[in-house]
Amino acid sequence: MSFSKMMEFPELNKYRFKGVEIFPVETEDFRELNIYLLDNDLKDIFSLFIQNILEDIAESITEKEAITKTFNVISKWKKLFDKINFNGLSLEYQKGLLGELLFINSLLDAGIESDVILNAWMGPDFDDKDFRFGDIGIEVKLTSSKHPKLKITNEGQLDIQNLNRLFLILYIVEHVQGNGFTLNSLVSQIRIKLSSNFNSLSLFNERLLLLGYLQIDEEYYNTMFRSKEIYTYAVTSEFPRIIKSQLPSGIYDTSYSIEISAVENFKIEQSITNNLINGKSSH
Template sequence: MINIKSIWENQKPTGEVIIRTRIDEIPHLNCFAATNHITGQHLYIMSVSKNVVIPELKNYRFKGVEIYTLPIEPEDKIEFYIYLLDNELKVIFSLFIQNILEDIEPSVTESEAITTTLNVVSKWKKMFDKINFNGLSLEQQKGLIGELLFLNYLLNDEKTSANAVNAWTGAEMEFQAKDFTLGAVGIEIKFTSSKQPRIKVSNERQLDAENLSDLFLVLYSTEAVKDNGFSLNSLIAQTRKVISTDEERSIFNSKLQLNGYFDEDSEHYGRMYSLKKTFGFAVTSDFPKIVKNQLPLGIYDTSYSIEISAVESFIVEPENILAKV
């Protein structure tokens, strides 16, 4: 497996502004991991023939990253650059470039590799554009708190602890990703502080069990408190403490950033909650829901609410969810 992060970490000054290392694991393509020696910014470079058609790149640019090409005249080459502008996003950028390398490795031609690269860029653009540098809204905070509660539940269970951070897939680029994916089991997380709890579903994909053997929904019912509760900040500190390795902690921190959480905004995330009840539901074919294949052509992003009383027959205990993993 190509470890792009390790390549960057091991690069030594060469006297050039841009230090580059060829990625030998893909010998049929000219790919390089590079670093700006002055600024410390990372780059990914692919050198291709000038005959390779590269589309207009303005629609592929996004927050914290610049994408462009440069002609290399003597060699009749074009160099395709993905340049990290914001060093705070280094961990996310490593995952992004790692994904490109894994996807282009089977490519036969340079043209195929460029097309595959731009497809990966398009997916990650959605995630980078979701990063909110102005802080999380209250609803976003609640959603993240719910996912962290379940992540800690996985971390504290011997069966799932080792894979818990990787199982947190809600912020990943795949459009259909569930909040947590454990093998073929998907889990959606909901969090409410309403006095009359209900399940709020944001779109027709959330409760769609396509490509899954089982889908579960977990609802945390809470109430806001002034003290003696948990907050987004306290859950993040607790999670970092429980995670056992530096590598997993790094992945966890990158996923927090993809969710829009940055430590410098922590002063805004002290609101506290107390857990009243945890509901678990098996989202079977009979569970009341709206999914994509039920919608008329042209209708999408359908949000709706489900009354708890309507789904009481689908309640399962959290430990029964893990029994399916």
């Protein structure tokens, strides 16, 4: 990307991430921003990354606006690339993806249209909420702990701002040797259900890439689980949580855990989640 000599770039050290190198080149006439792919195994996800930049800067009027948008996209994608390692996604990220896929699978089984589900899937966009169906938000958690708890990773996850309702779904699973599901098998199940709709299948595969699920890493995703319990909670203003408006200035990325016993009164019937997007559920 070429810019005039007078344009300044942010400090590039803050934007370096795995598999990608970003550096400036200066000539007599212009400044150039180079983005290089270093790991060819990431070429599919790198293509989406570059496409995202091009789409965001397409309507920029000034060079400064284009630079700002470019580095906003780079910051977003740095989060993704930084969680990919050479042995696949960490087990923590696998569990996060497993929970989201279990929810998608349940909605498909309930007859919800695939394009509605996939367009509501916010996880790949690094949104605070995993799913948004209009003004209804869904946050999904999965744990295999013998002493389950709700692990909240930032102050935005349980914030109801700009939402009419927010629900939190907790999948409690256990490790098994057989008769269970793996990350790979769940992906395959959903792909089969989407196979008759090319656009939905393509969108699903793209969303998986955005979350760091790469075909080259499939050998690392054969840990088998079995569902034990599924709990659904209505997150209201009384729900025990930490949100941005409660934090002192300068404090962010607040992670914390909530005891299951502390939210017992907010539990609702799991079957209600099948009707969430129709606005039929109630506390």
